Every structure is written in structure tokens, then in C-alpha cells.
Amino acid sequence: MTAKDALTERYQDLLSVYLKAKTETTLYKGQQFSRKLLEQQISPEDLVSLHIQVMDELFPDMSEEMRDSFDFLLEAMIGYGFAYREHQSLRDKQQQLESEIEVAASMQQTLLLSDVPDFDELDIGVVSVPAKKMNGDYYNFVKSGSSLSVAVADIIGKGIPAALCMSMIKYAMDSLPEEQMKPHLLLENLNRVVEQNVHSNMFITMFHGVYEPESHKFFYAGAGHEPGFIYNAKEDRFHDLIAKGLVLGVSRTTTYHPYERVIEIGDMVILLSDGVTECRTSKGFIEREEIVSLIRKYMDLPAQQIVQNVFQELDRLQGFELRDDFTLIILKRMV
Amino acid sequence: MDIQSCVEVRNEWDIVSARQLGRNMAKELGFGNVDQARITTAISELARNIYLYAGRGKICIEPIDQLGRKGLRIVALDNGPGIREIRKVMEDGYTTSGGLGAGLPGVKRLMDEFSIESTVDVGTEISATKWLR
Numbered sequence: 194m195t196a197k198d199a200l201t202e203r204y205q206d207l208l209s210v211y212l213k214a215k216t217e218t219t220l221y222k223g224q225q226f227s228r229k230l231l232e233q234q235i236s237p238e239d240l241v242s243l244h245i246q247v248m249d250e251l252f253p254d255m256s257e258e259m260r261d262s263f264d265f266l267l268e269a270m271i272g273y274g275f276a277y278r279e280h281q282s283l284r285d286k287q288q289q290l291e292s293e294i295e296v297a298a299s300m301q302q303t304l305l306l307s308d309v310p311d312f313d314e315l316d317i318g319v320v321s322v323p324a325k326k327m328n329g330d331y332y333n334f335v336k337s338g339s340s341l342s343v344a345v346a347d348i349i350g351k352g353i354p355a356a357l358c359m360s361m362i363k364y365a366m367d368s369l370p371e372e373q374m375k376p377h378l379l380l381e382n383l384n385r386v387v388e389q390n391v392h393s394n395m396f397i398t399m400f401h402g403v404y405e406p407e408s409h410k411f412f413y414a415g416a417g418h419e420p421g422f423i424y425n426a427k428e429d430r431f432h433d434l435i436a437k438g439l440v441l442g443v444s445r446t447t448t449y450h451p452y453e454r455v456i457e458i459g460d461m462v463i464l465l466s467d468g469v470t471e472c473r474t475s476k477g478f479i480e481r482e483e484i485v486s487l488i489r490k491y492m493d494l495p496a497q498q499i500v501q502n503v504f505q506e507l508d509r510l511q512g513f514e515l516r517d518d519f520t521l522i523i524l525k526r527m528v
Numbered sequence: 529m530d531i532q533s534c535v536e537v538r539n540e541w542d543i544v545s546a547r548q549l550g551r552n553m554a555k556e557l558g559f560g561n562v563d564q565a566r567i568t569t570a571i572s573e574l575a576r577n578i579y580l581y582a583g584r585g586k587i588c589i590e591p592i593d594q595l596g597r598k599g600l601r602i603v604a605l606d607n608g609p610g611i612r613e614i615r616k617v618m619e620d621g622y623t624t625s626g627g628l629g630a631g632l633p634g635v636k637r638l639m640d641e642f643s644i645e646s647t648v649d650v651g652t653e654i655s656a657t658k659w660l661r
Contacts (some may be wrong), residue, residue: 238562238565238566239562242560242561242562245561264561267561267562267565268565268568271565271566271569274566275569275634275637275638278634278637278638279620279633279634279637282620282633282637283620286620
């Protein structure tokens with residue numbers, strides 16, 4: 194017995210039972226049967242045809258008008274069949290696209306993965322979570338000589354275009370000579386790359402900093418990036434980590450201002466993407482003070498646990514629906 | 529077998545004649561009622577395309593027999609403007625007439641075989657086959 198014969202038989206059984214007793218139970222079975230039809234990709238006109246076939250068997254004396262009306266119904270169902278098959282084919286296409294994006298996303302993960310380095314003086318915590326499948330935020334740590342450089346960047350835009358752009362930034366950074374690790378010079382270099390290679394409607398904000406353990410100095414520069422915070426342990430206060438500068442890619446000749454600051458034991462440098470400050474709760478955008486108080490709440494924990502706890506709380510506040518890629522980095526001077 | 533019959537398509541009424549021709553032949557060949565409806569719908573779509581975009585052309589229906597495998601072939605011919613981007617018109621959702629799932633991809637799905645050739649400013653030939661199961 195073919196699958197189709199089995200369906201016909203089942204339909205005939207259900208229909209004849211229903212015609213005799215007209216119970217809700219049989220109707221319920223009919224509804225379940227329709228699920229089976231969909232599973233087997235039976236299109237609407239096939240179902241009508243099945244109905245005609247069964248009615249022919251159950252009522253061989255059916256009036257000619259009734260019989261003809263079924264043929265008319267069949268013809269009228271063809272359009273639904275059209276739409277149904279298009280839906281199936283679009284669904285297949287969607288699945289294919291999704292799996293391609295999946296592959297691209299995991300490729301991006303591998304490409305952009307930056308190991309958090311072991312660095313004697315600093316306790317480092319990082320959390321970076323994409324809102325969609327692909328991450329438009331980027332962070333990178335590089336140990337060079339005795340110093341540690343850290344970069345956080347955010348593409349204005351989300352999803353695949355942002356992710357592609359991010360990959361370019363990574364390679365641009367990798368190919369810069371190491372002696373140019375001065376943050377403001379690095380940004381000037383990258384700015385030229387972005388200006389030349391990225392479409393003018395796409396902008397990149399970036400923060401770059403280098404920590405020098407000999408002087409305990411943190412050198413940094415910013416290109417329109419969301420300001421982070423500095424925690425001053427002596428004063429027990431958080432300050433904004435302001436680094437003014439134009440976003441990357443606007444003008445070829447942009448220059449960036451060098452900043453520096455001494456980091457004392459217990460101080461923290463907190464870097465973030467605007468996905469952190471643009472967390473939206475039912476009360477509107479979250480205030481920067483709220484982020485500070487969240488960090489303060491967990492600040493006695495190791496850096497990785499601070500960032501994770503802050504992320505979890507903000508994620509929960511937003512109903513577990515990130516609107517933007519979220520990156521939060523904390524560097525805490527230990528010794 | 530070479531008993532091709534054709535219908536000239538110049539106006540909307542000719543679409544009906546083309547359908548009729550296709551249905552008669554499908555019935556004769558022994559296609560069931562669902563396949564008859566699918567074949568005539570494919571004919572409608574192809575004939576409508578001729579009427580809407582080429583102005584005039586013809587629909588030919590022929591029975592085919594390949595080593596005992598029987599079927600029906602629809603050939604739609606016109607000397608209209610041709611299709612510049614065949615790949616586009618074969619994409620779902622690309623439609624100029626606002627049809628739901630209709631258009632050429634719909635026809636392709638209704639039939640078993642489908643081929644299209646088109647040259648800009650020369651015309652279009654579409655051929656679609658349904659095999660008897």
C-alpha cells in the first residue's frame with residue numbers, strides 16, 4: 194500500500210465515521226489528520242481530490258451537480274496550491290540561508306577569537322555577546338614586549354555587514370607594525386584603512402589602549418567610542434574614561450589625541466560597547482550610573498565574574514533579548 | 529507521435545481556448561483531475577504571460593511518448609521583448625503581476641520538466657512537461 198493509498202483509506206474511515214455520528218472526537222481526529230497531510234506535503238488541491246475520490250466511493254449515486262461542484266472547487270484550490278508550494282520553497286531557501294549564516298558566524302568566531310592573555314599585573318575579564326548570530330563588536334588583546342594592548346570596536350550597524358567589516362578591521366590591525374602600538378597612531382592608521390575600504394555609510398567606533406607595567410601607565414585614544422570608566426580605588430570613585438576623537442572612516446586626515454593615566458593598585462579600567470549603555474528596559478535606556486552601580490555591586494569578585502554578573506543582570510533586565518551586540522571588558526590592576 | 533495543436537494568444541479569451549485544448553488532451557491521455565487542473569493552470573499562466581508581456585504568441589500542446597513513458601508538453605512561444613534576467617523571473621517572490629506563488633517558478637513546480645529560452649528583442653520559448661504517472 195502506498196503512502197497515498199494509506200491516506201485515502203484513513204480519510205475515508207474518518208469521513209464515514211463522522212458522517213454517521215458527527216462527534217467532536219472525529220472532528221479532532223480530522224484536525225490531527227490535517228497535520229499528517231502537512232507533514233507529507235500534501236497540497237490543498239490534493240486534499241480536495243482525495244475528498245472527491247472518497248465521496249465517489251461512499252456515495253456512488255451522488256448527484257451530477259454535486260460531483261461537478263467538486264471539480265470546480267478543485268480548480269479554485271489550485272491557487273492555494275501555488276501559494277503553498279511557494280511557501281515550501283521559500284522555507285527551504287530560508288533554512289539554507291540560515292545554515293549558511295550559521296557557518297559564517299562560526300567562521301567569524303574562529304577568526305575574531307581573541308584569547309584573554311595571562312598578564313601578571315592585571316586581572317582581565319571579558320564578555321562579548323552578539324545580539325544576532327554575528328557579532329559587530331570586536332575586542333582584541335595583544336601582548337607586545339612587556340606591555341598589553343586592548344582594543345574594543347563597534348560597527349555602527351548590526352548583523353552580517355557589520356561582521357564582515359569587523360573581520361577587515363582585525364586584519365588591518367594584525368598587519369600594522371608593532372612599533373606603532375601607540376593608541377592614537379594606531380587609530381590614525383586604521384582610520385585611513387577604513388576610509389579607503391569601507392562604504393561611506395558604515396562607521397566604526399573604536400577605543401584602543403596600551404598598559405605599560407613599568408610605568409603603570411595606561412595610554413589610550415578613542416574614535417567616537419562609547420566612553421568606558423576608570424575606577425579609582427583610592428577615592429573609591431568611578432570616572433568616565435573620555436577619549437575624544439572622530440569615528441573611523443569619516444575623513445582621511447583625522448588625527449587622534451593621545452591620553453594617558455596612571456593606574457594604581459586596585460584601580461580598574463572598564464571598556465564597553467554601546468550595546469551595554471543602550472540596554473533598554475521597560476523604563477527606557479539604562480543610565481550609566483546604573484552600570485556603575487552594577488559593577489560596584491560585584492567589584493570584589495575576580496574580573497571575569499564581574500563582567501559575567503553584570504551581563505547576566507542586564508540581560509535579565511531586558512527580558513533576555515539583546516538589542517545590540519554587548520561587549521564589556523574589565524582590567525583590574527592587582528599588583 | 530506528432531500531433532501538436534496550437535492556439536494563438538492575442539487576447540484574454542484565447543487563454544480559455546488554450547486551457548480547453550490542454551484539458552482535452554490531458555483528459556484523453558488519462559491524467560487525473562488534479563493533474564488536469566495543474567496542467568490547465570500552467571497553461572493559463574504561460575498564456576497570460578504572453579498576453580500581458582508579449583502581446584501575442586501561441587501555446588502548443590503535444591502528447592509525448594518517450595520509450596513508453598507518456599506525457600504532455602506545453603510549449604509557449606512569442607516574439608515579444610524577451611526576458612532580460614531569466615534568473616530573476618525564476619526567483620520566488622519576483623513577480624510583476626502580484627501573483628501569490630504564481631508566475632514562472634509556480635509553473636515550474638506544477639510541472640515535471642521546465643525549460644526556458646529567451647533572447648531580448650527576439651522572443652521567448654518556454655516548454656513544460658508533465659508525465660503521466
